[in-house]
Amino acid sequence: xxxxxxxxxxxxxxxxxxxxxxxxxxxxxxxxxxxxxxxxxxxxxxxxxxxxxxxxxxxxxxxxxxxxxxxxxxxxxxxxxxxxxxxxxxxxxxxxxxxxxxxxxxxxxxxxxxxxxxxxxxxxxxxxxxxxxxxxxxxxxxxxxxxxxxxxxxxxxxxxxxxxxxxxxxxxxxxxxxxxxxxxxxxxxxxxxxxxxxxxxxxxxxxxxxxxxxxxxxxxxxxxxxxxxxxxxxxxxxxxxxxxxxxxxxxxxxxxxxxxxxxxxxxxxxxxxxxxxxxxxxxxxxxxxxxxxxxxxxxxxxxxxxxxxxxxxxxxxxxxxxxxxxxxxxxxxxxxxxxxxxxxxxxxxxxxxxxxxxxxxxxxxxxxxxxxxxxxxxxxxxxxxxxxxxxxxxxxxxxxxxxxxxxxxxxxxxxxxxxxxxx
Numbered sequence: 001x002x003x004x005x006x007x008x009x010x011x012x013x014x015x016x017x018x019x020x021x022x023x024x025x026x027x028x029x030x031x032x033x034x035x036x037x038x039x040x041x042x043x044x045x046x047x048x049x050x051x052x053x054x055x056x057x058x059x060x061x062x063x064x065x066x067x068x069x070x071x072x073x074x075x076x077x078x079x080x081x082x083x084x085x086x087x088x089x090x091x092x093x094x095x096x097x098x099x100x101x102x103x104x105x106x107x108x109x110x111x112x113x114x115x116x117x118x119x120x121x122x123x124x125x126x127x128x129x130x131x132x133x134x135x136x137x138x139x140x141x142x143x144x145x146x147x148x149x150x151x152x153x154x155x156x157x158x159x160x161x162x163x164x165x166x167x168x169x170x171x172x173x174x175x176x177x178x179x180x181x182x183x184x185x186x187x188x189x190x191x192x193x194x195x196x197x198x199x200x201x202x203x204x205x206x207x208x209x210x211x212x213x214x215x216x217x218x219x220x221x222x223x224x225x226x227x228x229x230x231x232x233x234x235x236x237x238x239x240x241x242x243x244x245x246x247x248x249x250x251x252x253x254x255x256x257x258x259x260x261x262x263x264x265x266x267x268x269x270x271x272x273x274x275x276x277x278x279x280x281x282x283x284x285x286x287x288x289x290x291x292x293x294x295x296x297x298x299x300x301x302x303x304x305x306x307x308x309x310x311x312x313x314x315x316x317x318x319x320x321x322x323x324x325x326x327x328x329x330x331x332x333x334x335x336x337x338x339x340x341x342x343x344x345x346x347x348x349x350x351x352x353x354x355x356x357x358x359x360x361x362x363x364x365x366x367x368x369x370x371x372x373x374x375x376x377x378x379x380x381x382x383x384x385x386x387x388x389x390x391x392x393x394x395x396x397x398x399x400x401x402x403x404x405x406x407x408x409x410x411x412x413x414x415x416x417x418x419x420x421x422x423x
Contacts (some may be wrong), residue, residue, distance in 0.1 A: 038054060091118040093115060119187075122215075139169075143313045159216040161214045183219040196211065250387075258409070259336060265333035267291070269338065270340060277292075282307075290315050303317050359413050
């Protein structure tokens with residue numbers, strides 16, 4: 001008896017939603033598979049500019065994204081469920097594009113993504129810059145202050161513009177932060193026949209607002225004497241506006257070392273003072289987040305200004321007294337207590353908020369708080385250290401050491417069954 005024939009192959013399911021990247025060159029720049037998807041689609045969703053690039057042969061119902069876009073994504077997709085839907089995106093949909101929102105709503109398996117070269121790829125090709133050596137900062141829907149965190153002498157940056165006014169705003173920020181000598185080039189309509197480039201220096205940038213579809217290329221050059229801000233914790237104290245409530249540079253570097261920020265993690269910075277711990281936590285990686293809690297409204301305003309100055313405007317400032325002000329905050333990966341240790345219930349609230357694997361670090365200079373930390377150290381373990389820093393200062397015609405007030409620091413990581421946790 002001959003063997004039974006194998007069952008027919010089941011074709012792979014066709015995604016209900018296709019996401020097609022399109023460039024400034026429009027229909028002419030699309031490859032065959034992307035054109036076929038758009039010609040076959042029953043519903044075409046995109047921005048008005050993107051939809052306007054399609055020829056009449058794309059006969060599907062054209063739907064423009066409303067504003068604001070993100071809250072409308074789920075409802076709009078549900079409205080057209082069951083139809084062959086194509087979503088248009090600028091360039092690569094998964095690079096600061098609509099692809100992220102669609103993936104979050106539908107899951108990656110429900111999408112078919114057909115990317116186009118991104119504006120970053122085009123810009124690097126025109127400039128002769130290796131993509132992997134070029135940092136990208138997006139200002140689309142984000143404050144211009146984000147750019148400040150990427151300013152380093154000799155660094156090449158590509159800034160994704162929010163519109164025609166972005167180049168002038170970038171030039172102003174560069175001047176404000178001591179990077180006025182930086183060269184700027186504004187590349188507009190990349191990939192299209194109308195492609196254009198404006199060239200200049202931030203200090204003397206006088207070009208009028210041009211095409212809203214642009215990318216700003218910056219070659220960072222600082223003015224002599226500009227305060228140097230490195231890429232690791234321990235920025236100069238002069239980088240901060242403060243009233244004396246500042247974790248000083250060397251202690252700050254040691255504190256961030258034991259807090260050990262990692263990409264995507266969230267910090268609670270309690271007793272923010274000037275916000276230095278939270279700001280430098282966020283500067284370690286663009287995806288790091290922080291909430292600082294400060295009871296003094298004047299200091300809270302100062303923290304916000306410092307965050308803008310250092311390129312982390314996303315730092316959330318909560319004005320209130322901990323531990324009450326901690327209620328409702330998102331679960332942290334790490335907690336730093338720089339003030340208010342002796343407030344009733346403070347350490348208990350912070351410890352209880354941490355998930356297993358979370359870290360708690362507390363600094364103090366008072367005997368009362370030190371005794372409290374010693375008690376918690378006895379019960380939970382961790383590391384209890386004293387940090388002492390001395391600075392060389394003139395002593396008459398000679399030089400001697402001036403000792404700063406020593407800081408006692410307790411750091412501990414929470415385990416599923418922390419030893420001695422008998423509260």
